[in-house]
Amino acid sequence: MQSLNFPKYRFRVKSSENSLHIFDLIRKKFVLLQPEEWVRQHVLHFLIFTKNYPQSIINVEKQLTVNNLKKRYDIVVFKPDGHIDILVECKAPEVKIDQTTFDQIAQYNLSLKANYLMVTNGMEHYYCKMDLEQEKYLFLKEIPDFSR
Numbered sequence: 742m743q744s745l746n747f748p749k750y751r752f753r754v755k756s757s758e759n760s761l762h763i764f765d766l767i768r769k770k771f772v773l774l775q776p777e778e779w780v781r782q783h784v785l786h787f788l789i790f791t792k793n794y795p796q797s798i799i800n801v802e803k804q805l806t807v808n809n810l811k812k813r814y815d816i817v818v819f820k821p822d823g824h825i826d827i828l829v830e831c832k833a834p835e836v837k838i839d840q841t842t843f844d845q846i847a848q849y850n851l852s853l854k855a856n857y858l859m860v861t862n863g864m865e866h867y868y869c870k871m872d873l874e875q876e877k878y879l880f881l882k883e884i885p886d887f888s889r
Contacts, residue, residue, distance in 0.1 A: 742776070748790075777832060780834065781801070781815055784829055784861060788827075800818075801816055805849065815830055817855065825855040826855060827857045828846060828853055829858075829860075830849070830860045830861075843867075857869065858878070867880065
């Protein structure tokens with residue numbers, strides 16, 4: 742897999758059934774290593790080991806309903822009160838991040854109401870702080886570190 746624009750992390754990888762699998766710290770199992778999964782695992786390691794978010798408040802690939810359609814978010818980080826603090830959308834490195842990507846995460850956030858959004862393809866990262874009352878967002882240089 743190609744190098745991504747993240748700090749260097751150590752991953753558990755194994756070969757099984759002629760495919761590579763990577764260990765997911767949140768789901769606690771090996772998952773098929775595809776380009777988008779490579780990005781997702783880097784984001785998880787970034788959140789846990791660089792930004793110090795506890796694994797216990799992170800959720801991966803769960804279903805949500807948007808406009809009566811079943812969708813799946815990539816990563817969410819919860820606040821202690823159960824509200825969603827960060828919503829992350831991961832794309833494969835070869836996928837260009839464009840308005841469609843931002844529209845997708847914004848649509849998900851209509852129902853999730855996260856405080857922060859992160860969009861990444863592993864090479865480019867975009868961070869936003871949401872103002873849900875004003876229905877506006879502010880681009881940030883990075884998302885905040887975990888604080889209790």
